[in-house]
Amino acid sequence: MSQALASFGFKDVDPAEKPRLVRGVFDSVARRYDLMNDVMSIGVHRVWKDIAAVRLNPQPGETIIDCAGGTGDMARRLARLADKARQRRGGPAARLIVLDYNEEMLGVGRARETAPEIVWGVGDAQALPLPDACADAFMIAFGIRNVADIAKALAEARRVLKPGGRFVCLEFSKPVTEALAGAYDAYSFKLIPRIGQWIAGDREAYQYLVESIRRFPDQATFAGLMREAGFGRVAWSNLTGGVAAVHQGWALSAP
Secondary structure, rough: OOOOEEEOOOEEEOOOOOOHHHHHHHHHHHHHEEEEHOOOOOOOOHHHHHHHHHHHHOOOOOOEEEEEEOHHHHHHHHHHHHHHHHHHHHOOEEEEEOOOEHHHHHHHHHHHHOOOOOEEEEEEEEEOOOOOOEEEEEEEOHHHHOOHHHHHHHHHHHEEEEEEEEEEEEEEOOOOEEEEHHHHHHHHHHHHHHHHHHHHHHHHHHHHHHHHHOOOOHHHHHHHHHHHHOEEEEEEEEHHHOOOEEEEEEEEEOO
16 A cells, blocks of 8 residues: 655655755744744734634643744743743743754744743654643644644644643634635735745745645544544634644543
8 A cells, every 4th residue: 555645735745755845834933933924824823823822721720832933932922821820820941841843943933032841942843742641731822733644643643641631723724704705815825925025035935835735634624633633622623714723631540
């Protein structure tokens, strides 16, 4: 039987090749990545990330993994929420672990002023450099569509969560109406690559990002993959009419 291929935008590639190709994309855009997010979404990505961070509900003393954490944009949100909870309740500081396959993205994050409770490390979402049941909560925001094997990445997230641990995934998804889907497609394919060329100097990278969104499973299919990985109480909430979605699940037993 031939080996299943992985998607790289609209292309199908050898799964072993996808990490290198994706790394090349993010090496190219790392220094302008956050600015591009602001421009592409007109700042709406910040609202989406705030919602996802609140859903994860970080608490004092917890170990929280921000997988595919890139420049630490999400980790800083989680650290602030955990600190607010600590001010109300007391207790030790939370520990945020930012893992990303791309060293360029992590370098941008480390160079910025950051909370002391955030630690940074290179790591593959499909083979996390962490022991079983070591984390209280797990976040992956706009990263899981870039892995070669989504099921393997979900299984790894499940493995590193303690019983009772929380999983939240924020990802682009499928608009819920045909009218919105049509408008979103027109904007994505006609404008986003041009904006990428203008701001980041890389049209092809943003062409890939647009295509990768279209290849990602819809809300119900991704929820099914979460259940297959062993998560319970799986649910999702659409954001901006399904342009993005927040998926939640719980590790209800030992991995």
